[in-house]
């Protein structure tokens with residue numbers, strides 16, 4: 001090969017190898033990612049775990065139905081160790097924060113608790129109603145509330161008692177209606193809760209308000225009229241925690257069964 005042809009071959013091979021490596025760089029990772037994503041999406045457990053992440057973080061915003069392929073996943077989550085473990089973690093984080101608060105002793109250092117799926121667990125009801133996958137039926141749920149048989153969520157009961165020991169005043173703020181007051185009080189006491197500062201339920205003037213608006217207004221009243229300093233707020237719905245007059249720290253408990261705006 002003469003030197004001219006050798007140079008031409010060398011230049012051509014450099015160009016070709018550059019094009020090929022660039023193509024590999026551009027195409028291979030994309031193919032690999034999209035291939036993996038497809039594989040992941042075929043796996044219900046991984047898909048449903050990602051779905052759960054998106055609804056718990058509120059990235060998903062308002063959602064209405066558990067994806068059909070995730071109903072079994074939600075059942076396993078709620079009945080298995082993970083729900084209890086996640087709830088324990090939330091309670092532990094809450095207590096770590098609570099321990100940083102200096103209780104003044106004037107009786108105005110407050111912590112707010114939601115009730116359903118926060119202090120009390122309606123799991124016995126949802127177990128026979130598809131773990132939230134069925135359309136919500138107010139009549140049968142109200143009948144369940146009347147029984148006053150909902151057990152405590154163990155992690156929340158422990159936190160509740162610890163907060164009282166630290167000197168917090170506990171305000172219970174629930175979406176349940178006034179007519180359910182006595183059944184709710186009875187259930188709370190049977191489940192081991194006691195000595196709450198206040199139990200606030202939806203009254204006639206709260207009908208038609210979103211949970212977020214109703215709960216924000218009640219927190220504001222407690223701050224402005226009650227003089228409470230709301231340090232912490234525990235709830236399983238973002239509507240328990242967001243809005244205005246928010247607590248210094250809000251703690252979201254897990255609930256992949258339903259969403260209340």
Ligand SMILES: [Mg+2]
Pocket residue numbers: 114115116117118235236237
């Ligand atoms: Mg709740």
